Structure formats: structure tokens, C-alpha cells
Amino acid sequence: xxxxxxxxxxxxxxxxxxxxxxxxxxxxxxxxxxxxxxxxxxxxxxxxxxxxxxxxxxxxxxxxxxxxxxxxxxxxxxxxxxxxxxxxxxxxxxxxxxxxxxxxxxxxxxxxxxxxxxxxxxxxxxxxxxxxxxxxxxxxxxxxxxxxxxxxxxxxxxxxxxxxxxxxxxxxxxxxxxxxxxxxxxxxxxxxxxxxxxxxxxxxxxxxxxxxxxxxxxxxxxxxxxxxxxxxxxxxxxxxxxxxxxxxxxxxxxxxxxxxxxxxxxxxxxxxxxxxxxxxxxxxxxxxxxxxxxxxxxxxxxxxxxxxxxxxxxxxxxxx
Amino acid sequence: xxxxxxxxxxxxxxxxxxxxxxxxxxxxxxxxxxxxxxxxxxxxxxxxxxxxxxxxxxxxxxxxxxxxxxxxxxxxxxxxxxxxxxxxxxxxxxxxxxxxxxxxxxxxxxxxxxxxxxxxxxxxxxxxxxxxxxxxxxxxxxxxxxxxxxxxxxxxxxxxxxxxxxxxxxxxxxxxxxxxxxxxxxxxxxxxxxxxxxxxxxxxxxxxxxxxxxxxxxxxxxxxxxxxxxxxxxxxxxxxxxxxxxxxxxxxxxxxxx
Numbered sequence: 001x002x003x004x005x006x007x008x009x010x011x012x013x014x015x016x017x018x019x020x021x022x023x024x025x026x027x028x029x030x031x032x033x034x035x036x037x038x039x040x041x042x043x044x045x046x047x048x049x050x051x052x053x054x055x056x057x058x059x060x061x062x063x064x065x066x067x068x069x070x071x072x073x074x075x076x077x078x079x080x081x082x083x084x085x086x087x088x089x090x091x092x093x094x095x096x097x098x099x100x101x102x103x104x105x106x107x108x109x110x111x112x113x114x115x116x117x118x119x120x121x122x123x124x125x126x127x128x129x130x131x132x133x134x135x136x137x138x139x140x141x142x143x144x145x146x147x148x149x150x151x152x153x154x155x156x157x158x159x160x161x162x163x164x165x166x167x168x169x170x171x172x173x174x175x176x177x178x179x180x181x182x183x184x185x186x187x188x189x190x191x192x193x194x195x196x197x198x199x200x201x202x203x204x205x206x207x208x209x210x211x212x213x214x215x216x217x218x219x220x221x222x223x224x225x226x227x228x229x230x231x232x233x234x235x236x237x238x239x240x241x242x243x244x245x246x247x248x249x250x251x252x253x254x255x256x257x258x259x260x261x262x263x264x265x266x267x268x269x270x271x272x273x274x275x276x277x278x279x280x281x282x283x284x285x286x287x288x289x290x291x292x293x294x295x296x297x298x299x300x301x302x303x304x305x306x307x308x309x310x311x312x313x314x315x316x317x318x319x320x
Numbered sequence: 321x322x323x324x325x326x327x328x329x330x331x332x333x334x335x336x337x338x339x340x341x342x343x344x345x346x347x348x349x350x351x352x353x354x355x356x357x358x359x360x361x362x363x364x365x366x367x368x369x370x371x372x373x374x375x376x377x378x379x380x381x382x383x384x385x386x387x388x389x390x391x392x393x394x395x396x397x398x399x400x401x402x403x404x405x406x407x408x409x410x411x412x413x414x415x416x417x418x419x420x421x422x423x424x425x426x427x428x429x430x431x432x433x434x435x436x437x438x439x440x441x442x443x444x445x446x447x448x449x450x451x452x453x454x455x456x457x458x459x460x461x462x463x464x465x466x467x468x469x470x471x472x473x474x475x476x477x478x479x480x481x482x483x484x485x486x487x488x489x490x491x492x493x494x495x496x497x498x499x500x501x502x503x504x505x506x507x508x509x510x511x512x513x514x515x516x517x518x519x520x521x522x523x524x525x526x527x528x529x530x531x532x533x534x535x536x537x538x539x540x541x542x543x544x545x546x547x548x549x550x551x552x553x554x555x556x557x558x559x560x561x562x563x564x565x566x567x568x569x570x571x572x573x574x575x576x577x578x
Contacts, residue, residue, distance in 0.1 A: 063391075072576040096427040096429035098425070102421045103421075106418035106422060108338075110329070110332075111334060119328045120426075123324060123427075147335075
């Protein structure tokens with residue numbers, strides 16, 4: 001994949017009138033379908049240039065929220081503004097700044113990749129170079145003349161991402177963006193989104209039910225459960241909190257050594273020969289060194305995301 | 321932006337097999353009419369084929385250009401169903417194939433999108449009507465129908481042009497049905513039902529007031545058929561405008577959950 005080029009300068013009334021507004025600001029967003037409340041008084045704010053991971057189990061209300069953010073679904077109550085502009089009142093103006101991929105990527109199967117992107121280019125009034133750029137960014141060069149209905153699931157997803165990125169939007173709203181991609185593709189997309197955010201200042205709002213996938217990419221996580229935003233986590237705060245899983249001959253003896261020597265956040269036995277250490281401010285290397293110096297043989301040491309995972313499971317009703 | 325949206329709608333038809341299938345099926349109708357005329361002109365051929373020539377003669381009339389062109393006009397009243405298929409594809413496809421969510425998040429006014437789709441449906445239907453009429457004329461000449469006159473052709477072209485316009489106005493309901501029904505089935509199924517209702521009303525005094533009956537009356541397929549008056553045309557125009565606005569509102573205001 002090629003590196004992204006500098007961002008198109010944003011212009012027009014949105015930029016002029018709402019220069020300091022957050023990329024996304026939702027207030028008391030609620031959606032009811034008959035007697036089912038899909039989204040319940042959800043309020044959130046996503047800063048410019050941030051990658052925000054919207055996490056929740058299947059059916060938690062992620063897609064309905066995303067549809068409300070981009071004007072596909074009308075909120076029963078509450079409001080959303082994108083870069084300070086109300087979505088319900090100025091949908092078309094907002095759409096200039098937003099690239100969208102909602103759920104499964106869909107395209108016109110009888111048209112080629114190029115023709116599908118050409119439709120997007122014409123309707124967003126983007127220059128021809130914009131099309132060439134996304135073809136290169138998403139590694140679609142060899143597929144441009146292939147009919148969309150003959151693409152693999154992963155390449156259909158790439159086409160959907162290319163369409164979302166074509167008009168160089170300042171905000172990307174992506175619902176399960178790596179669906180169907182192989183592991184290499186997932187890493188490539190992750191790097192691409194990171195580069196877009198870091199180099200071009202693009203704000204990325206992405207939903208997922210996969211904690212591991214989101215944790216490696218985002219700056220902030222919002223957890224939605226049964227339509228409610230139950231927590232928001234700043235990833236820079238959790239990044240330092242490394243958890244180590246250690247394999248030792250005697251977990252209880254090792255725990256005694258560690259708790260009496262280091263100011264750790266916590267140590268718990270996972271098995272007779274296995275324990276988990278919440279390092280807190282202590283470097284993982286210091287934990288291992290302390291054990292070795294105390295004569296405890298360390299068979300293996302693996303970093304884990306257990307804290308975030310356990311937290312997510314606790315909030316969403318799973319078993320940690 | 322309307323021009324761009326229109327060109328994009330045209331591009332969406334590229335390589336779509338449905339355009340050729342619908343046109344081919346529609347163009348098959350004048351071939352069948354030609355066969356009927358041939359049987360009427362050559363009774364011996366009809367008997368060999370097991371067809372009841374005398375009964376056909378009673379039902380259809382004489383084998384000549386005036387009869388043939390009257391029957392050809394009736395094919396365009398049936399265009400209501402063909403237009404429903406066209407609109408089912410142009411409008412309903414976006415929902416059936418899940419591309420509506422892409423379309424509706426574009427920075428394009430939804431009224432423009434609806435207008436472009438109506439325009440493409442009209443262009444497609446008019447092009448098909450032209451093909452069908454050309455095939456009908458070619459078949460008429462090929463089987464050697466008697467009684468051709470230039471004035472007859474001018475009158476026929478005028479009737480067909482009026483019918484095509486009426487079908488475009490009355491058939492707009494298919495677009496709304498495709499949006500509300502979120503796919504292909506509703507516009508085609510309900511249009512067949514509406515045509516039956518139109519036929520029912522055309523047998524009563526209400527015919528000139530009911531959009532689908534107006535088309536059948538103009539085509540000469542209903543009892544007491546005659547060129548419809550300006551009042552009926554006004555009804556069709558008002559009906560079309562109401563349906564176009566309803567289509568826009570259905571696309572703009574309803575939640576897109578597909």
C-alpha cells in the first residue's frame with residue numbers, strides 16, 4: 001500500500017463556522033423501534049484526528065448508532081452534530097465531510113471496481129486523481145477492471161473502504177471495517193487508518209465486536225451494551241498497564257516474592273504453575289528480573305490484554 | 321448535479337442483463353401479433369397450426385393495418401407492467417442489493433437522486449417503446465398486411481406517443497412501491513393488481529378518473545374506449561407529481577436499516 005498524501009484543505013461553511021467543534025458530538029441519542037430501544041440516551045464526543053473504537057457485542061446497538069451518525073436513521077430523540085453541523089438539519093452538507101462504510105460492503109455487481117469508484121467520484125465531485133489515489137491506497141490496481149460481483153469478500157471490503165475514502169473526507173465512519181479481510185489485509189488496513197489519522201488528521205470512528213483488533217489501533221474506546229454507552233476508555237492510560245502471564249514452578253511462592261518486593265497493581269494465581277501480574281508502573285523486565293534474582297525459574301512470560309478484556313466482559317455481561 | 325446523477329444512473333445499467341431481457345420480451349409481443357395477423361390472412365395456415373381462424377376473426381377483426389395498429393397500441397397499455405419492471409430495477413435494486421446505504425450517505429440531495437432515477441426509467445422505457453414500435457412496423461410490412469396509409473401511421477404514432485406518456489405518468493407508482501417495499505416484488509406485483517383495478521373501473525363511468533383506467537381507455541382495450549379528455553390528462557399529471565413527492569419523502573424520511 002502506498003503512503004497517503006497530505007489532506008485536502010477543508011473548506012466551506014462547515015470549516016468556517018465550526019472550526020473548534022469535535023468531529024462527532026452526540027447528545028442523548030435514542031432510537032426506538034416499536035417497543036425495542038436499540039439505542040438509549042447515548043452521548044459521546046469524538047475529538048478531531050482521533051481514532052475512536054466503538055465496541056459492543058452483536059446487537060448492542062453499534063450499527064444503529066452509526067446509521068444515526070450518518071443520517072441513514074432518524075433518532076427518536078437527541079441530536080448528532082458532525083464538525084459542529086447538525087446531521088438532521090444539514091445532512092447533505094455533513095455528507096461532504098464524511099466517508100461511510102456501513103456493515104457489509106455493497107457495490108453494483110454488474111460494474112467493475114473502476115466503475116463503482118467512478119460513480120462515487122462523480123457524485124462527490126472529486127477529481128480523477130482521487131480515484132487513482134484510493135486504488136493505490138487499497139491495493140486495488142490489479143482489480144480495477146474486474147466486475148464487483150467477482151471479487152472475494154475481502155476485496156469487496158477493500159472496494160467499500162476505497163469508496164469511503166475517495167472524497168478525502170475529514171471523518172471516516174466505518175462499521176466493522178476489516179470484515180472478511182485476511183490477517184495481512186487486517187494489518188494493512190490498521191496501518192492505513194493509523195497513517196490517515198497521524199499524517200492527514202483524519203478522524204476515524206470504527207465499530208467492532210473484536211476487542212483485540214480495536215485495542216491495537218484506537219486512541220479511545222467506547223463500549224456500548226444494550227443500547228447504552230457504558231464506558232469510555234482512554235487507551236493511552238491503559239497502554240502502560242501491561243499484564244504479564246508467567247509460567248513458574250510454584251505460583252504461590254512467586255506471588256509472595258513479587259508482592260513483597262515490587263509495587264505492583266496486582267498478582268493472581270491462574271494455576272499452580274501460572275500467575276498473572278498487573279505491572280502498573282513497574283517495567284515487565286523488572287518483574288522477571290526480580291523473580292530470577294530470587295531464584296524463581298521463569299519458564300515463560302507473555303503480555304496480555306486481560307485488563308481491558310476482563311473489563312469489557314464485565315461490562316457486557318460475559319464471563320471474564 | 322442532476323446531470324451527474326442521471327449519468328451515474330445510466331452507468332448503473334451498463335452490462336445489466338435485465339435491460340436486454342426486458343426489451344427482448346417486450347419486443348416479442350409484436351411478433352405474436354404478426355403471427356395472429358398471418359393466421360387471419362391465411363386461414364389454411366391457421367388450420368394446419370390447429371388455430372381457430374374464424375373465432376380469431378370474430379375476436380380480433382380483419383387482417384389489415386388499421387386493426388393491426390389498434391392492437392399494437394394495446395401493447396403500450398401493457399407497458400404499465402414493463403415500466404414497473406424497469407422501476408423495480410432502477411429504484412428497488414438499491415434496497416435489494418444493499419447499495420441504498422451508500423447512495424443515501426452521498427452529498428447529493430435525495431430529491432436529485434429520485435429525479436435522476438425517474439429520468440432514467442423514462443429514457444429506458446421510451447427507448448424500449450421505440451424498439452417495440454419499430455419491430456411492430458417491420459412485422460406488419462414483412463407479412464404484407466393490406467391497407468397501409470401514411471395518415472394511418474401518423475395517427476398511430478400520435479396514439480402510441482400519448483400512451484407512452486400516460487404510462488410514464490400512471491406507472492410512476494412503481495417507483496414509490498419499490499422504495500416502500502424495499503425491493504423488486506412490490507412494484508411488479510402491485511402494478512398487476514392496479515392494472516386489474518384499472519380494467520374494472522374502465523368498465524364503469526369512473527374510468528376517466530382513475531389513472532390506470534385512463535391508459536386502458538386510451539389504448540382502446542376497454543369498452544367505450546375513446547381519446548381521453550384534458551381532465552384525465554390533468555389527473556395523470558397530478559397523480560405523477562403526488563407519487564414523485566411521495567417517492568422522495570419515502571426515500572428521505574424513512575429509516576434505512578438494510
